[in-house]
Amino acid sequence: MKHDAPLDDARLVQVARGLGERAADRLDVERAARGVVARWRAEPRHLAARPALIGIAPAWLRIAAALVLVVGGAVALGIWRGGARGLAAPTEIVDLSDLSAGELNELLSSVAETPGAEPVLPQDVGLDDLTASQLRVLLESLEA
Amino acid sequence: MRHSEPVAAVPSPTDAALITAWQGGDEQAATELVRRHARALARFLVGAGAPEAELDDLVQETFIRAFRAVGAFRGQCQFRTWLLTIGGNVVKDAHRRAKRERVVALPDGLRAADGDPLEQTEAAEVEGRLAAGLGRLPRLQREVFLLRAQQGLEYEEIAAALGTTPGAARVHYHHAVRRLKEFVK
Numbered sequence: 001m002k003h004d005a006p007l008d009d010a011r012l013v014q015v016a017r018g019l020g021e022r023a024a025d026r027l028d029v030e031r032a033a034r035g036v037v038a039r040w041r042a043e044p045r046h047l048a049a050r051p052a053l054i055g056i057a058p059a060w061l062r063i064a065a066a067l068v069l070v071v072g073g074a075v076a077l078g079i080w081r082g083g084a085r086g087l088a089a090p091t092e093i094v095d096l097s098d099l100s101a102g103e104l105n106e107l108l109s110s111v112a113e114t115p116g117a118e119p120v121l122p123q124d125v126g127l128d129d130l131t132a133s134q135l136r137v138l139l140e141s142l143e144a
Numbered sequence: 145m146r147h148s149e150p151v152a153a154v155p156s157p158t159d160a161a162l163i164t165a166w167q168g169g170d171e172q173a174a175t176e177l178v179r180r181h182a183r184a185l186a187r188f189l190v191g192a193g194a195p196e197a198e199l200d201d202l203v204q205e206t207f208i209r210a211f212r213a214v215g216a217f218r219g220q221c222q223f224r225t226w227l228l229t230i231g232g233n234v235v236k237d238a239h240r241r242a243k244r245e246r247v248v249a250l251p252d253g254l255r256a257a258d259g260d261p262l263e264q265t266e267a268a269e270v271e272g273r274l275a276a277g278l279g280r281l282p283r284l285q286r287e288v289f290l291l292r293a294q295q296g297l298e299y300e301e302i303a304a305a306l307g308t309t310p311g312a313a314r315v316h317y318h319h320a321v322r323r324l325k326e327f328v329k
Contacts, residue, residue, distance in 0.1 A: 012324060015274050016293035020190025023199055024183040032200055033178035036207045037171050043208070 104135060108142075159223040163214055178207055181224050184295065188228045191290045192235040193279050195242075202238060206231040221304040225297060229305050232287050270328070277327030281320055288313050289320035 130138070157165070157173075159180070165173035182203055194202050210217075210230050217226055278286050284306065291302045292313075299310040299317075306313065 009321060012274075012321060012328070013293045015270050015328075016191070016290070017296075019271055019274060019294055020187035023190050023196045024186035026196075027182060027186045027199060027203065029179055029182045032182050032203050032207075033175040035200070035204045036178050036211075037174055039204060039208050040171075040174065040211060043212075 108135075108139070160219065163217070163223065166211070167214065174207075174211065177223070181227055182207075184224060185227055185231050187294060188290055189231050189235055191275070191278060191294050192232055192286065193275070194235050194238060198238060202231070202234050206234045209234065221301050225291065225295075225301055225305040228291065228295065229287065232283065236283070273328045274324065277324045280327060281323060284308075285316045285320040285323070288316040289324070292317050293321075 159177065162173040162177050166177065185206055186199055186203055189199060189202050190196065206227060210227050287306065288302055291297045299313045303310045303313045
């Protein structure tokens with residue numbers, strides 16, 4: 001073959017068909033097969049062949065399931081607490097100066113039970129001694 | 145004396161049957177799949193630029209990756225075609241590793257081989273130039289060319305394996321041929 005002559009399509013395909021043929025002939029197929037099986041046996045179980053959805057999804061499914069449980073639990077707890085106390089869900093602005101000492105005590109104890117809020121023990125606070133504005137500041141700090 | 149009836153050849157199981165058997169834990173089915181496709185895969189890997197010294201390892205790696213992902217194989221193309229496309233990824237990763245490790249491997253065509261020395265030299269020279277030309281092609285053109293010219297696949301099959309259209313595969317093939325002719329002349 002002349003090196004400066006372009007290959008025609010047929011010759012190119014012919015050369016391509018022979019490309020790697022000798023190397024492939026030298027490949028020990030039985031040894032390769034044994035190697036594949038041995039390597040597969042050494043694979044961790046979680047990498048075993050499974051449908052893609054089953055093989056990949058569990059991590060996401062577990063996260064999604066955990067989120068559903070957390071959110072659902074929180075909602076259920078809120079509903080249960082709201083129902084137990086007989087508190088109305090809608091929030092309305094209340095002028096604390098209109099509340100009696102007993103009502104303020106009840107309100108404060110309900111706020112004190114809010115998860116994450118610092119507990120306020122009734123014996124530590126003499127609500128009768130506080131003014132309406134002091135009570136408002138106290139409630140706002142608790143809500144924050 | 146009664147002549148014995150010719151024994152009907154037992155049809156060999158299809159690839160799909162072997163895959164199903166293997167998924168059921170039949171390692172012999174995996175062995176049969178390797179026997180069936182390893183040489184075609186090896187030729188493709190060499191065409192894609194795999195050094196012969198690593199060929200055995202790369203063949204095994206390709207099968208392992210295929211077996212890991214076989215759950216995602218939906219029969220959109222033949223198992224062998226799908227296997228070859230995985231082989232293309234394996235070669236690409238091997239090249240990345242080789243760059244990091246600064247390993248320079250001789251192309252298969254430049255290695256010593258048995259047979260008529262003159263014939264071998266000429267064949268090796270042409271193959272070497274073709275391999276070098278393939279190495280300069282974009283990956284998609286290279287794989288389409290190899291699947292078409294080396295493996296003899298139809299454009300529809302190539303397109304299904306590579307996630308493109310038969311028309312696009314045809315265009316990639318013709319671009320590859322044109323550029324290879326320039327490289328190899």
